[in-house]
Amino acid sequence: MARSPLPPVPSPLIDVEVGAAARRGEPLAAVLPRDAETPYAELAESLRAAGKAGEVHVVPDGHGARWLVGAGDGGQKQYRAAGAAFARAANSFAEAEADAGGRPPRTVQAMLPPEAGAEQVAAFATGALLGGYRYVVTGEERKPGVRRLRLLTGHEGAVPACADAVRRAGRLAAATALARDLANTPSNVKNPAWLAGVAERVAGEVSGLSVTVRDQDWLAAQGFGGMLAVGGGSASPPRLIELSYRPRGASTHLLLVGKGITFDTGGLSIKPAEGMHLMRTDMAGGGAVIAAVRAVAALGLPVRVTALVPAAENHVSGSAYRPGDIVRHYGGRTTEVLNTDAEGRMVLADALAYGVRRFSPDAVVDVATLTGAMKVALGLRTGGLFASDDALAERVREAGERAGEQWWRMPLLDAHADDVRSEIADVRQAPPGPGGITAALFLREFTSGLPWAHLDIAGPARAERNYDEVVPGGTGFAARTLVELVASYA
Template sequence: MKLNIRDQVEKYDGMILPLYEDGLATKVLSLPLDELQGSKKFEGKMGTTYKLTAVVESSLKEIVLLGLGKKDDLNFRKLLNGFADAYRLVKKQKTEKVVLHIENLEHQEILAKAATEAVLMADYSFDLKTKEKEDKEIELDMITSVDMKIINEAYVLAESNLVARDLVNQPANLMYPETLAEKVLELGEEKGFEVEIFELEAIEAMEMEAFLSVAKASDRDPRLIVMRYKGNPDSDEVLGYVGKGLTYDSGGLSIKPTTGMVTMKSDMGGAAAVIGAMTAIADMELKVNVTAVVAACENMISGNAYRPGDIIGSMGGKSIFIGNTDAEGRLTLIDAMHYIVTRENVNKVLDIATLTGAAIYCTGDAASAAISNNDDFFKAVNESFNKSGEQIWRMPIFDEYKELIKHEEADLTNTAGNPGTITAGLFIGEFTGDLPWTHIDIAGTAFSKKEKGILSKGGTGAAVKPLYYLAKNEEA
């Protein structure tokens, strides 16, 4: 899709016309709005749409009305999904040139931002079908006079979200540790952040035994991917991100059922989130320092696989009892966490992962689950999610939960039991030192089974935008 920003209407065959519920009127076209409102077919309620075909200047136009709700009750999340639904509806009419009118509407800045992000994300789809020559791409003209800085940021955020979606959606035979590392190198060169790749020998030299235990059954060697963005070289403050990078998870010897393995290319959703966020941070040239780390590997099965009942070590020096080889993500994360805390001089750290099925029982696909050891840091994380239109919910940390991750034969166990989302997070928290830390579990939000709102089927790009805003909040 091609997006243009204009100050007047040019030729078009489709139109998206947003309207407020309390003030259902427009000067753009002559439409029977009173009749529609009276019949309750369209009243302008938030997120509602109504399609009609009208003759304008002697030619047929496909018109989609979009309800914005009440002027003083805007909700960015609902606006995103509303604009996405309206765009998909007009696109289905085989339109080639669509005009989106937000000029002269109140709250034009938030509308322009939501519309830009929404139409770009709603236009995305992924497949690897053999295709004939692509049809002409749809062109959308947005009629607005807002500052282009707002549009540019929204465009960058949408594109970075799609970078993450593409990473997750690539099948595991194409996206594995080596190719993921190569892709990050390309993005770093393109966007302007430093990338360092540690291969097997270097990982072994750092004694990342937990990470290597997960990786060793695969024929594909692991990669430790380190991304550094130095937007404020005069500052010693560095924000740290750690993303789970399981490019495929069979469950290991604690093997998943086939139905559970089909979508396990998505187990790198946390890695995709931090990679996507780094592209946005660099693209927008934020005056902040951010370092992101991904321990990328596959969790497979072979005679060399780690076993339930094993006791393994870790880069942080703690021993771990393996109760289940399908609780592997936390093992890769702890070595990545210890690395970033001890070797990259970060001042606060956030890890993000498709970590536990239990998270889906906590918050479903509507929100990501979180735990944190620092109220101020979590407040900043929460505000970043709110600003992006995504949702997060903080779980409690009780002393009783901390006892569950201990084991009689080792320092820790990777299977502490319920509440699984919290104990898995606390396991990672054992390796954060004294730093402010937040853990985010996106198991329920990183992958969508169907197209809805701004989401396409497959990877969602969850948390890319919040991680960008969190970094922006750290700017000097």
């Protein structure tokens, strides 16, 4: 049988361990915060290494370390950038050694400064795990890369606390990597059934996490009109992916909902050809939710979580839904369709209404690559945060800060609430006005007044180049924030 050119999902990440002393024969990097007094200060000056975060200098032979890696002002963001830059440099070195006929290293070491605490060590590990991430569909052999990173604290007493922090960071990094895998998988493979199958498989690897997949017959019987309308134009029917994590003694129940559009042509309101290939990542919100709940269960957090991913393809065919259609969602609410390229809110409306009625959670958070308006407003590195509850909004923002993901709260302007009303249905799906705000106001109609947050990740869900721990392609943005959010209720 021919070997599949697709990378495995989840992608394997490097192993990270923590120790106190360097081992002979394994390449070593010295991590230098800016203006720090270290044994490598004179060498850094000779190499003009200023200690800028993510700056890597190759050291001439005979100086102990092979690389000097800058960590900036020593904050967690700077340590993540340093770890990512080092992982890329180490992998490049391994490839060069292999190309030259040498023996590429399997393990590399990084000596962190004595003042680096467990949080900085964990941040460096996060950067290394994610900065070295690769997703390439190829028939060629995978390029050699580093398989293990040994982080050195300099003194034995710091090892246990740092090791615990690194293990937790590894779980969060694995969530980001899985979300990237799901977003990066090409849509000739990734249809709703494939996404559901992967969710079942990866959830089955973690104790306490269960998955139920609902097919199109069940969706029709239950009245999921939004999902059926959006998925009606595709040969691949929609699926509702339901993940459940119910630890004993949990007193809080969160509902997470992620947009799962596995490819988006725009439907009859078709997108321009330029850029449409990127729509394989239009299920990045759903991927983040699947990955986050898997990490929550792996960490054993004492919080009940239910996750819903309404998965569908938005295609063009004789059975595609049309502008002007009236769609009846789960629970009976009706929507006037104005633009078939505003499909994400159609499937989210069904899932939100179902999740709220079926599970009665304490709070609801949805995640979606929803509007180009958020890319215009906030750029490509910041997620838009809308919330009906100030306390929940602050929890999300603080969770993002801990995770290293930036959110900016946007207003839910009641002045535009009437714009969502329709003359011939309960609501209209794509009214005029500020696009990100009206989309959020539309979703709010299906939350039954519960504390609710909407995370629009249209900008930061994809990247075109390396920055910090981010690599080109799907970024996995929001997965770590969701884990930290759940942890905040523990």
